[in-house]
Amino acid sequence: MSIAICPGSFDPITLGHLNIIRRTSKIFDRVVVCVMHNSTKPSPMFTVEEKLDMVRRSVSRYPNVEVDTYDGLLAEYAKRYEGAVLVKGLRAASDFEYEFQMNLINKQINPQLETMFLTADGKYTFLSSSVVREMAFYGADLKGLVPNEIIDDIEKKAKLWRGRDGK
Numbered sequence: 532m533s534i535a536i537c538p539g540s541f542d543p544i545t546l547g548h549l550n551i552i553r554r555t556s557k558i559f560d561r562v563v564v565c566v567m568h569n570s571t572k573p574s575p576m577f578t579v580e581e582k583l584d585m586v587r588r589s590v591s592r593y594p595n596v597e598v599d600t601y602d603g604l605l606a607e608y609a610k611r612y613e614g615a616v617l618v619k620g621l622r623a624a625s626d627f628e629y630e631f632q633m634n635l636i637n638k639q640i641n642p643q644l645e646t647m648f649l650t651a652d653g654k655y656t657f658l659s660s661s662v663v664r665e666m667a668f669y670g671a672d673l674k675g676l677v678p679n680e681i682i683d684d685i686e687k688k689a690k691l692w693r694g695r696d697g698k
């Protein structure tokens with residue numbers, strides 16, 4: 532059975548992420564979406580539990596996709612699934628530089644681990660979780676950016692953030 536791991540910080544999950552997950556689910560028998568911590572992004576908008584809940588609701592229509600979380604190194608986590616391949620999306624050359632470095636680090640830790648990249652769908656190359664957070668903060672319409680199932684969650688959290696910042 533072929534297994535893919537789609538890791539990310541998903542703060543929050545976007546339609547760009549979901550597009551990569553859906554396409555991965557057509558190529559692999561089993562897909563594990565893993566919600567992880569990115570130490571270069573220290574102040575997440577959502578807690579791990581909130582992210583897990585939003586990712587679960589977003590992928591519920593895909594029967595071979597499951598959701599997990601891990602607080603540690605991705606290359607260590609991947610050892611749980613024999614032969615698993617990491618699958619990540621690439622939007623631009625800047626993504627490639629970062630992902631190439633991550634791939635080398637992951638290989639140092641777990642030499643068996645392979646990473647495959649899917650190029651982002653053209654209509655999502657501009658999209659990132661940080662764009663969504665910014666749009667939400669200013670009360671913009673989130674339709675077409677994130678799964679419909681989680682728009683309310685983001686709007687509620689953005690309202691709290693605006694209140695905190697006195698806006």
Ligand code: PNS
Pocket residue numbers: 538539540541567568569570572603604605606633636637
């Ligand atoms: O969605 P993101 O923020 O681009 O995802 C990055 C993520 C979470 C996959 C990456 O930061 C990660 O692998 N975090 C786990 C810790 C780890 O293994 N870091 C790489 C070696 S330093």
